[in-house]
Amino acid sequence: MAQGRVRPQRGFARDHGFHPGECRFRAVGSPCRDACSVPTGSLAPGEEHDVRTGKEYLAALNDGRKVWVGDEVVDNVATHPKTRAYARSLAAFYDLHHRADLEDVMTFVDEDGVRRSMTWFQHRSADDLRRKRQYLETVQRELGGGAVPRTPDVNNYVLLTYVDDPEPWSSQSVGTDGRDLTAGLLDFWNEVRDGDLNATPAFVDPQADRSRDSAQGDSPALRVVATSDEGITVRGVKAISTGAAFGDRIHIGVFYRPGIVAEQIIYGAVKPNTPGVTIICRESNVRDGEEVEHPLAAQGDELDCIIVFEDVLIPWNRVFHIGNPQHAALYPQRVFDWLHYHSLVRAMVKAELMLGLALLITEHIGTYQLPPIQARIARFAGFHQTLKAHVYGSEAQGFFTPGGIFKPNVLMFDFGRAYYIEHITELVHELIDLSGRAALIYPTEGQWQQPELRPWLEALQTGPVGRPHDRLKISRVIRDMFLSDWGDRISVFENFNGTPLLAIRTLTMKRAEMSPNGAMADLARQVCGISGVSDQEETDYQAQANYARRQDASRQDA
Secondary structure, three states, X not given: OOOOOOOOOOOOEOXXXXXXHHHHHOOOOOHHHHOOOOOOOOOOOOOEEOOOOHHHHHHHOOOOOEEEEOOEEEOOOOOOOOOHHHHHHHHHHHHHOOEHHHHHHHEEEOOOOEEEEHHHOOOOOHXXXXXXXXXXXXXXXXXXXXXXXXXXXXXXXXXXXXXXXXXXXXXXXXXXXXXXXXXXXXXXXXXXXXXXXXXXXXXEOOOOOOOOOHHHHHOOEOEEEEEOOOEEEEEEEEEEEEOHHHOOEEEEOOOOOOOOOHXXXXXXXXXOOOOOEEEEEOOOOOOOOOOOOOOOHHHOOOOEEEEEEEEEEEEHHHEEEEOOHHHHHHOHHHHHHHHHHHHHHHHHHHHHHHHHHHHHHHHHHOOOOOHHHHHHHHHHHHHHHHHHHHHHHHHHOOEEOOOOOEEOOHHHHHHHHHHHHHXXXXXXXXXXXXXXXXXXXXXXXXXXOOOOOHHHHHHHHOOOOOOHHHHHHHHHHHHHHHOOHHHHHHHHHHHHOOOOHHHHHHHHHHHOOOOOOOHHHHHHHHHHOOOOOOOOOOOHHHHOOHHHHOOOOOOOOO
16 A cells, blocks of 8 residues: 555445536535545455545645646645646546446456556456456546546556566666666556556656757756765756646656757656645636536646756656666657557547537537438548547557557557547537537526526527527537637647657657568569568668567567
């Protein structure tokens, strides 16, 4: 167990009427608004329960971390109006694991008989991977169909690459004086697993002058400024970290850029309240307390932020790798593979939501039965089915990593995500166009409740089917998701989450056998009647370190 946390001796809630998200929709000041909680029950015989509750999560956030949101210093992200809604959404994530009806989806019993969150489930077969995907899907469905993108399950998913094959992270490090970093790396996994913690990634460096390679080394990017027997001291910034204000740990990493210097290669972890750490968040787009009018935006803003490190000590047992730009050039995308697979699953769920919204709004305004409208709605069905095919195909074509994790096919989920990015904008425009004025002009709830206005407003919202007030609910979701600052921020986030589209394509050419001498050209050479280049000539991909290539494709059976 993580230090300071007592394992809760409780079972899963047996009250099927309980819903973890209901606390977000109570009036401000009510007991449920102050702290989410779950009903208690009894444990199965001989079973230990190690799944965090929302109440425990919210309490842990009040740890003295230094957080700015816009122009304000936030003393407690669990209670401040600009941050509390998202904190409660993450609390709802934890409480989902205590739903009796979701027990087999949200949790598993490990080899020691401890029931844990599926966040920590290591899938070692195709069936295991499909079980994990069902979990990822369920989280997204229960939390607004993509309204809460960076939940703890995806943040912690990226840690799999470390524990799957920890040795290269230590052996390829430079500047450790021979220290073995693998023990600390595995201990960190155990710490966050046993505490059911949320480790938020912080990998992106400042946007330096791209016209010269030397600018990266001159930038204020985080770097090692001293080493000692205790650990490394770092100074500088991580330019983008999503949700760090709501995390239990900051997972530090780096993406390779030309001109990067050895001192800037740092992978490790610190607590958000570590002395010298300041989290500077952008302005919040939350509509706190407006659950009726803004059903999605009221769930909170996960807040992208800059993290400043002012001479912060990272002890050696929380240093995962330092000092080797060549390692950094090979490995970060392998770390983020898990995030990209999750992104595709989330995109599939969002595509289903968009299809449903198109069906509902056209039915309500009376255009659904028109053949041209149905043909346009069919585009949403095709969008959803194509993303679903990429998800299922990546699982069917998966492989075993060096540590025995069954990993989905990298090319299939990367290009599934690319397909989403390439087509989402036109589908958003299509949905808004199908909605017509219903997406933009409709009464507020306060106007709707005025007796002198209601007859007129009901007449304006009355269609061939459904209750007039239901159309308002559909319109509000469309507005929040696609016609608001809150929704636009999520759209931008999805475009650049982990890797933008150009980088997906570029990295594909580096990590797969896509050279003219590679396997993908074998058929063309056969048809053309030409022979291949000598096997002695290596492609850039073939020249990469074998330990990194094993994270792209490996043996097909364990």
